[in-house]
Amino acid sequence: MKTKLVLNFNPESSNLPITHHLIAEHGLLVNILRAEIDEVGGKMVIEVSGKADSIRKGIDYLKDASVGVRPIKEGVRRDDEACTHCGACISICPTNALSLDPKTRKVLFTEEKCVACGVCIDACPPRAMEILI
Amino acid sequence: MTKPNRVSSGKGKTYGEIKARASEGNAMVMTAMEFKKFVKANGVKKAAKEVDIVTTGTFGAMCSSGAYFNLGHSDPPIKIQRAWMDGVPAYAGIAAVDLYLGATELDESNNMMHGGAHVIEDLVRGRAVRLKATARSTDCYPLKEIDTYVSLKTMNQAVMMNVRNCYQNYGAASNSSGKTLYTYMGKLLPELGNATYSSAGELSPLLNDPYYRTIGIGTRIFLGGGEGFVAWEGTQFNPGVARTPRGVPKRPAGSLAVIGDLNQMSSDFVKGLTFTRYGTSLGVGMGVPIPILDEDMASACAVTDDKIFTAIFDYSQQRRSRPVLKEVSYAELNSGEVSIKGKRVPTSPLSSQYKAMEITKILKKRILDGSFAVTEPVQRLPLDKSLKTLDVRSEKEAMK
Structure with missing residues (x-):
């Protein structure tokens, strides 16, 4: 199974080799989608794949x-009323x-493919995209 | 410039005949999409004979847009000198209580995110907008300031008046530099990371009437969901650019100045837009019915995206004339990817082809149910205009 997690670090936990631990000790595949760090700690968005039991143990x-863990179902949300289907994001x-339906010329948003990188947020002219993490 | 390529015209139809059929509910009306398919299957001759009207449409960021308002008079009266609508400055130098609000005018307190375009959309949505205004007191207009709310319900007139909309073709954009560029053509990723383009191509009104035979001053149009009119040639009107053998411009050419009542409009087709680090623009939906007078018009409206070309310009050059990276057809751009210098570059249309198609369908429906009447232009748009530039010059040079 696969799940996306938001991890919040305080300055102490920032120094822990946590991805190594998840990989080596729990046999998980870890894909780092976003990582940021500043003077008060850091935040990381990762996608982990592996057995359900291993993910739970991880x-x-x-x-x-002391790492804050929050599973996320969606990282980016689209306001369908605001979207004009212009395609600036694709x-x-x-x-x-984000892709264009060749027939209807509507912009399709396939949430399973979204890694919540946030590149689309400031590229959307009607500001229909919102990042939730 | 090249002359229109005349196909033998046959007898054709008159505006009177087309209008009469439309008012009786007997006109054959097709959307641009339907018409192109029809011509492919049946040929231009049959199309010219059987089809009366083709509906075209476009929806995109049209920066040269705005609206004027008459607010009604206050008591005591005020001759407004400076005005802000939801924090966005509006031009007040037209007598006492008339204002013009431009789409790209920015909110003075907001980081280029909110502007005139958003205020116009809010008004169209029926919202109230905070009006602050100041003035020099005069004997006839003593009031010095006012702080109040206005909406479409409180105003005498609220009229969209756009000086340059509906561009006949437009250049595509990419970026060969090493950093991301934020432009009115959207976010351009470094190292030719993407390309954006903004014409609705084969659906776009002026690309279906390349020499402005039926679209002219006085033409009734679909504007922002309501009814509007072509008021004049659009600014920067430049019909003399290179064209294909069938007359379709290969660069930005004609454009339209349009006018229409904001009260009739809908936020589905009037949308405040923000282009990061560029500012605001107004998403405007526009539709134009094209009467199929003869085989020439049928042939013009049969044009498809593989026969419409534009250039991809390199926006990394911050100059008036940017280098051309490649000439491409809209069919290539619409495929989602073009090849530039051997690199596969993903493309983004900035104009909503979905909404453009919606507009052609709505316009067709309105013509068929008799709520939209097709018009003959009062005057043709000029074919002999060329584009001038702004250069630093002396007083004498400016008068030459």
């Missing part, structure tokens, strides 16, 4: 290490989560 490990989306 999350327990993170919590024990050529900058690195995962093709």
Whole structure:
């Protein structure tokens, strides 16, 4: 199974080799989607794949290490009323989560493909895209 | 410039015949999409004979847009000198209580995110807008300032008046530099990371009437969801650019100045837009019915995206004339990817082809149910205009 997690670090937990631990100790595949760090800690968005039991154990490990863990179902949301289907977003989306339906010429948003990189947010002229993490 | 390529015209139809059929509900009306398919299957001759009207449409960011308002007089009266609508400055130098609000005028307190375009959309949505105004007191207009709310319900007139809309073709954009550029053509990724383009191509009104035979001053149009009119040639009207053998311009050419009542409009087709680090613009939906007078018009309206070309310009050059990276057809641009210098470059249309198609369908429906009457232009648009530039010059040079 696959799940996306938002991890919040305080300055102490920022120094822990947590991705190594998730990979080596729990056999998880870790894909880092976003990472930022500043003077008060940091935030990371990761996608982990592996057995459900391993993911649960990995999350327990993170919590024990004082890392804030929040699973996310969606990272970016589209306001369908605001979207004009102009397509400004489709050529900058690195995962093709945003694409143009060749027939209706509507912009399709495939949330499963979205890695919440946020590139589309400021590229959307009617400001229909919102990042939730 | 090249002359229109005349195909043998046959007898054709008159505006009177087309209008009469439309008013009786007997006109054969097709959307641009339907018409192109019809011509492909049946040929131009049959199309010219059987089809009366083709509806075209476009929806895109049209920066040279705005609206004027008459606010009604206050008591005591005021001759407004400076005015702000929801924090966005409006031009007040037209007598006492008339204002013009431009789409790209920016909110003075907001980081280029909110502007006149958003205020216009809010008004169209029926919202109230905060009006602040100041003035020099005069004997006839003593009031010095006012702080109040206005909406379409409180105003005498609220009229969209756009000096340059509906461009006949437009250049595409890409970026060969090493950094992301934020432009009115959207976010351009470094190293030719993407390309954007903004014409609705084969659906776009002026690309279906390349020599402005039926679209002229006085033409009734669909504007922002309501009814509007072509008021004049659009600014920067430049019909003399290179054209294909069939007369379709290969560069930005004609444009339209349009006018229409804001009260009739809908936020589906009037949308405040923000282009990061460029500012605001207004998304405007426009539709124009094209009467199929003869085979020439049928042939013009049969044009498809593989026969319409534009250039991809390199926006990394911050100059008036940017280098051309490549000539492409709209069919290539619409495929989602073009090749530039051996690199596969993903493309984004900035104009909503979905909304353009919606507009052609709505316009067709309105013509068929008799709520929209097709018109003959009062005057043709000029074919002999060329584009001038703004250069630093002396007083004498400016008068030459």
